[in-house]
Amino acid sequence: MLASILESDIEAVAKAADKVDYFVIGSGTAGVTSAVELASAGFNVVIIEAGPFITANHVGTSPFRSQPEIVPKIHALVKYDTSWISEENFNSREATPLIKNNTAWSLVGGRTVFWGGCAPRFIPSDFADWPFSYEEFAPYYDEAERIIHVSGSAPNRPHFIKSDWQYAAMEKLRNSGFNAIHAPVSVDTESVANGHISHGFDSSVARLLRSGKLVPFGEKQGVSLLANTVVVKIEADGEKISKLHLLETQTKKRYELTPKNVILACGGIQSTRLALVSGLDKESDLVGKYVSDHLFVQGLMKLREPIGVPLYILLAATEQLPYQVQIQGAFDADWYSPYHSTVWLDHHQEGTNILFYCFGIGSVQKNNRVELLESGECPRGGKSEYCVVIDHSDEDRELIKTMMAGMPEVGKALGAEVVRMKENPPGSALHEIGGLRMGKDPSNSVTDPNGRFWRYQNLYCADSSTWRNQGAANPYLTITACSLRLARKIIADKHARLARTAKI
Ligand SMILES: Cc1cc2nc3c(=O)[nH]c(=O)nc-3n(C[C@H](O)[C@H](O)[C@H](O)COP(=O)(O)OP(=O)(O)OC[C@H]3O[C@@H](n4cnc5c(N)ncnc54)[C@H](O)[C@@H]3O)c2cc1C
Numbered sequence: 012m013l014a015s016i017l018e019s020d021i022e023a024v025a026k027a028a029d030k031v032d033y034f035v036i037g038s039g040t041a042g043v044t045s046a047v048e049l050a051s052a053g054f055n056v057v058i059i060e061a062g063p064f065i066t067a068n069h070v071g072t073s074p075f076r077s078q079p080e081i082v083p084k085i086h087a088l089v090k091y092d093t094s095w096i097s098e099e100n101f102n103s104r105e106a107t108p109l110i111k112n113n114t115a116w117s118l119v120g121g122r123t124v125f126w127g128g129c130a131p132r133f134i135p136s137d138f139a140d141w142p143f144s145y146e147e148f149a150p151y152y153d154e155a156e157r158i159i160h161v162s163g164s165a166p167n168r169p170h171f172i173k174s175d176w177q178y179a180a181m182e183k184l185r186n187s188g189f190n191a192i193h194a195p196v197s198v199d200t201e202s203v204a205n206g207h208i209s210h211g212f213d214s215s216v217a218r219l220l221r222s223g224k225l226v227p228f229g230e231k232q233g234v235s236l237l238a239n240t241v242v243v244k245i246e247a248d249g250e251k252i253s254k255l256h257l258l259e260t261q262t263k264k265r266y267e268l269t270p271k272n273v274i275l276a277c278g279g280i281q282s283t284r285l286a287l288v289s290g291l292d293k294e295s296d297l298v299g300k301y302v303s304d305h306l307f308v309q310g311l312m313k314l315r316e317p318i319g320v321p322l323y324i325l326l327a328a329t330e331q332l333p334y335q336v337q338i339q340g341a342f343d344a345d346w347y348s349p350y351h352s353t354v355w356l357d358h359h360q361e362g363t364n365i366l367f368y369c370f371g372i373g374s375v376q377k378n379n380r381v382e383l384l385e386s387g388e389c390p391r392g393g394k395s396e397y398c399v400v401i402d403h404s405d406e407d408r409e410l411i412k413t414m415m416a417g418m419p420e421v422g423k424a425l426g427a428e429v430v431r432m433k434e435n436p437p438g439s440a441l442h443e444i445g446g447l448r449m450g451k452d453p454s455n456s457v458t459d460p461n462g463r464f465w466r467y468q469n470l471y472c473a474d475s476s477t478w479r480n481q482g483a484a485n486p487y488l489t490i491t492a493c494s495l496r497l498a499r500k501i502i503a504d505k506h507a508r509l510a511r512t513a514k515i
Pocket residue numbers: 036037038039040041042059060061062116117118119120121122123125126127128129130240241242243276277278279281282285349350391441442443474475485486487488490
């Protein structure tokens with residue numbers, strides 16, 4: 012019922028597509044951030060989202076947080092299985108069916124409904140191979156931190172966890188040479204006062220609603236939402252995208268639109284998959300290539316006795332240390348499952364388990380790629396099923412060993428013992444990047460430094476598919492800041508065009 016109020020009618024959009032300035036595909040943080048920004052500058056925007064509307068908030072900010080049996084069922088409504096496999100497995104796929112070893116999510120809000128909230132910045136050296144510097148990007152980080160309320164990033168947004176134990180543990184870790192900081196978390200810590208009511212976890216669907224820009228299509232200028240609608244193909248005619256092919260998943264009806272502009276925000280891998288299905292790789296063999304994910308080691312430490320207070324510390328990466336460690340606790344639970352609301356909000360008074368997650372910078376190799384498969388229907392619609400083909404380099408394997416070897420040192424500094432550690436397979440960090448890499452030179456990149464395709468004037472990408480590599484920090488804040496930057500560049504271009512026309 013609520014969905015029927017928030018969503019627009021696909022028939023109406025199909026009939027008046029010429030009134031839409033930007034079609035944004037995907038409603039996660041990449042999609043909503045640029046959609047709201049463009050609408051705030053006066054554009055008419057339509058977000059097309061494959062998944063259904065299920066909730067207006069992050070599950071950890073909702074009462075579902077206290078229902079450990081219900082939250083995995085909410086995931087089950089909207090997740091589907093994907094394959095991240097080695098070259099060897101890929102080559103033997105006719106003999107051995109591909110394993111489904113990974114997960115993707117499809118719903119209004121995308122993964123922002125479930126994500127863990129850890130929102131650090133990349134460090135300046137992470138931008139060495141990007142077509143812009145940290146210094147140029149820093150103002151977008153500042154704004155993105157404000158938009159998604161990153162704790163600790165401004166005086167009115169204090170740290171989320173405050174306990175003497177946390178301060179003492181950070182001190183001990185620093186004395187042992189680690190760059191220990193309060194974890195920057197995207198949970199609104201601003202005081203509830205003077206009309207400000209805390210927003211909890213950032214979620215793009217809540218943000219879209221709060222922006223006041225969500226409108227029924229055709230009635231007002233703003234952002235309209237089509238849910239349960241898959242873009243199955245993008246069609247190009249010369250240097251322009253000339254058609255979007257849509258499938259409404261409830262009625263199974265198909266639609267064709269002629270868009271003025273299109274922004275891909277389907278999430279890493281999915282934007283690339285859509286580009287491949289649409290044959291946009293015909294003119295560049297870079298499309299689909301240079302895919303990567305964080306190297307991911309997770310583990311469990313045990314404290315000698317309960318500390319009674321929550322703990323959430325980040326060992327931030329440095330130029331010398333190309334990995335980051337999230338340390339969270341203390342819990343009764345002894346392992347992390349991505350299908351619960353959050354792993355760390357509900358610490359246990361008597362808990363002695365501390366969970367840690369190390370994210371290492373993975374190498375970026377051309378042959379790590381998205382492959383369309385000859386048969387099978389993708390749950391996202393369209394003819395082709397896909398898989399990600401990825402192998403670790405020798406350098407990756409060395410870094411994984413270094414991360415594992417470093418953890419007992421971390422445990423020692425905290426007075427805890429590492430009792431379990433596991434290297435998770437590629438893709439499981441859910442921090443995927445690449446496939447549509449940006450650059451300054453059209454001969455070695457798919458999009459320009461802002462995310463506009465070199466070969467198609469009216470096609471852009473707002474998500475991590477454009478990234479050439481990533482730092483050790485989790486990606487959400489950087490995705491949000493990149494999407495904001497793309498929208499600002501589009502708006503600046505429009506103003507420059509208007510100024511030129513006025514002069515003539
Ligand atoms: C459990 C969990 C915990 C996480 N914790 C963290 C964390 O602590 N910190 C962090 O930085 N990151 C974390 N992440 C990762 C983070 O959530 C993602 O990197 C980020 O949300 C991606 O945003 P996005 O907008 O690019 O993509 P998504 O959120 O994936 O949104 C893309 C949307 O596009 C839609 N779509 C795709 N294809 C089509 C199509 N063809 N037509 C129409 N719609 C389409 C999808 O249905 C989806 O809703 C976590 C992820 C999960 C699942």
